[in-house]
Amino acid sequence: MASETLAIAPTGLSTRSLAERLHEWAVTVDHKRLGILYIGYALVFLVIGGVEATIMRVQLAVPNNHFVSPQVFNRMFTMHGTTMIFFVAMPILFGFSNYTVPLMIGARDMAFPRLNAFSFWLTAFGGLLLYFSFIGGFGLYGAGSAPDVGWFAYAPLTSKVFSLGHSTDFWTLGLLVSGFGSIGTAVNLVTTIVCLRCPGMTMHRMPLFAWMSLVMSGMVLFVISPLTAAQGMICIDRYLGAHFFDTQAGGSAVIWMHFFWIFGHPEVYVLVIPAFGFISEIVPVFSRKPIFGYPIMVAATVAIGFVSFSVWAHHMFTIGMNSYANSFFAITTMAVGIPTGIKIFNWLGTMWGGKIIFKTPMLFCLGFLFQFLIAGLTGIMLSAAPFDWQLSGSYFVIAHFHYVIVGGILFAIFAAFYYWFPKMSGKMLNETLGKWHFWLFVIGFHLTFDFMHIPGLLGMPRRIYTYEPGRGWEIWNKICSLGVFFQATAILIFVGNMAWSYWKGRDAGNDPWDAWTLEWSTTSPPPVYNFADIPSVYSRRPLWDLKHPEDPDWKYE
């Protein structure tokens, strides 16, 4: 039975010139290659964003430092945030979805392969456009360069009056372009998941990562659009003299905040839900048990998807909304924590009674679980609006969201790398290097982001290029800056591991982890057509059924 799902081994194709190979990659519409392109692109920007962060942490290591000027620092935090969200996190998650979802649902490719390629290139060019601002932003006044308005670009700072030159335009247009790419990929993913599942794979037998990709993509359709609209409004203001956010003409700075955060808050759920998907795939395999409570996990994710659209103004607790509005957003924010917490319990339930294998993917999952717990709890603290009146706009918030994005999402992404790299390349990543990567990164992460909560509690606001001595912030800033070097080293080891393993790694075979979803039934890497025959499935773990024919899952589901 198993052999029917195996692919026909590909013939060697190593006689093409470099130019031919590059051309193949440039014109590919194969979801696997596009997935790898997305991931590679994001890795480059991860390093660039990391350099921007390092520059900031060096500047902030001591008070009244002169490592960089305030103008450069302000560009750094703007570009760091924008890059990490739009050109690292989104592409990497879309990349993994692109690669694995068609394989997981037993399809040959995404629903719209050419749209897939078009979307990738839009995203890629959007990033290049944004970074071109370093050279091209100067405009008529000699002002400009990279945008320095913060990644949320509050009006009226973005108006022509306060933002000279073209820096803001590069922000707006770079993100507009890549936003269309994101919408394109979201349309593609939803259509693929709804229309291309293999026979027998009902929605309730889909791997959880496919569900998460579906929810995330559905959200993207409603999340990126408000940003696109609002950025369109900035362009109309700046170039056609309109007054959407022109407070001098009676316009409102607050309406920009509403539009931005209607995008911005659900966006972070767009980022974390695929991360949840990674954890939901990897923890069961390395605990040797199925995910605990699959239907609840699906329901909780869908609930998070919907409720997350009702919490946005918790980013605006300090703007002077009345007490009813503040109370409303406080309760919705607390409410969205409930399905999120349930998911943590379900992962715990998956591990409980299992046989946990501490390979690198699982190590990163464990890091995720502990860290995401803390991140969620600091989020609950922030949801208590009066507490947020102190903590908002301070280093406590920065510590909180980095805990989610780095301690949570990035750890899950690392887990995904170690888990699926064998499938993508046919080679195993080196375990020893993987463990070095993990431990160094854990140490660096905690040094930087645990202690970062404290300056926030002591009154240090965010987005400041320097600070006065004598406020009790110095020692904590030093420790935070120290952690950067551990993280940087870890990333270098990680990149080195990928490079080394691609050539010298142990052969992976089809199914190195003894896993249960369809991508492990084909070769590593899969052939262009994914499966020789489209499989039929009868349960959530088709490979478990094949490996345990006397005790298949469909008896219990």
Added chain:
Amino acid sequence: MASVTSLAPTIESPWALPSRGRVGMFCLIAAESAIFTIFVVAYVFYIGKSLNGPTPTEVLELPIFNTICLLSSSLTIHFAIRALRQNKTGLFSALWFTTIALGAIFLIGTGREWQRLIYERGLTIQTNLFGTTYYSLIGLHAFHVIVGLLGLSIVMAFALGGRVKQEHAERVDVLSLYWHFVDVVWVVVFTVVYVVGR
């Protein structure tokens, strides 16, 4: 193992999932609706907040004829597709052409309305909050009409070359979904701008 597999749940046959084109188009419509919603919210939020300049009541006239044209084009496109499904390609081409013509009339009407507003009533996108939100919202919709007409025209070109057949009805239907969406948006925009906002 035959006894085991005979107990496996059966897979419904044929294994039929929704069509890609439809689902994809619905997703696109969802995203576009969100974009329009933001512009509508901005419009509604800024009603009555202009500090100066002409107000809606002073300058807006109900575009009844335009609206009738655009909404009728939804009917014509619907019947065009019905004709194609029944293999009446000649009727299809005629109705399709009528749809494009009605859409074009709508656009020309919008253009003339703008000309009147700008040159006779002095309302531009820069004048005040009303001008900003009005031109942006109507303009965004008009832009979507133009894109729709482009798509329709491409099909028209193929139809005139005799290459649109009965088996293409499903694909052409997906395009018509977009056109219906544009019409629905107009209903909303019309209500917000010309009824509520005036």
Added chain:
Amino acid sequence: MKSEPTVRAPGRPRLIQFARWFPVFVGILTASSSIFAEPPANSLIPSIFSPDSTPADHIYGLALFVLSITTVIFVVVFTLLLYATVKFRMRRSDDHREPPQVYGSNQIELAWTVIPVLIVVMLFLATARVIAQVQDADRSPDSIDVTAIGHQFWWEFRYPGLGVVTANELHIPVSDSVSPTPTFLKLLSADTDHSFWVPRLAGKTDLIPNRVNQMWIDPHHTGLYLGQCAQYCGTQHALMLLRVYVDSRSDFDAWVRSQSRSAVAVALTNADAAKGREIFEATSCINCHTVRGTVADGRFGPDLTHLMSRETIAAGAATNTPANLKLWIEDPDAIKPGSLMPAMRLTEQDLNSLTAYMETLR
């Protein structure tokens, strides 16, 4: 349930399991202990855990409540996760059969849904109460009114009832619980978004152009409280500092009296200062600055009528000394690069005279 051989992994001794999480423990313990080490009452450290005004007190109380709940949740879940990691690890001696395949449990799911819901309800009730206490507080009749206007990159403070206009350093009377004299601040902005944050006195509230916001503080002790702008407003957001001086009632009244006077006509005994005044009134200084009682009535920059009554200049970027003043006028970018004060390009002599004039503005 039979199984085929699974991927093997060696089990790890218990000690190494704990060592794995040791950095995490240390980090958390250290962090939490410093949170609760309150600085002394008159400390300048703007910690939210040493509140000295009613709004900050209310927030502090809520913070402790929220922190205790989240700490309990953390300890419970952390312990369970740690326990699971240790107890259910694959051991070296494992027979590599798959463990019992458990798919879920509705009762457990219900339990761990209901409990969080109850916790959320509790948290919300506490939160709503404090929101109302702070935002919907009644105004007492003896309150002081201050209008704060945010500028890039300085604070304008006007006391409409008292005829005082100053900048960056706010003076308010101490308030006692028997007969409170809180200060109500009306918050406006002249350009972009700013935020007024003095952690020991209150949570922050934003200053947004074309919008009027309100906040109040009623400090319990005299002293100096530090804060700064907490909403990114441009290049020099970092050096838009706040100093709030809480004075005794009599000191406050004396301050008001001296501030509401116009600039004392410079006794022209000091020739240098007199020359300085001429330069001030002849160059573009008067376009931005006001010196009440003279022709200077610009509103773009801070009111300089009582410049020497302030301890700092450039919104806290430098202490108010003659050398700093001179440097500020000559080359503001040396102190606060990117601020909107232009370099005045005066000769050395003119600079000295001008500084001498500034020194007379007490």
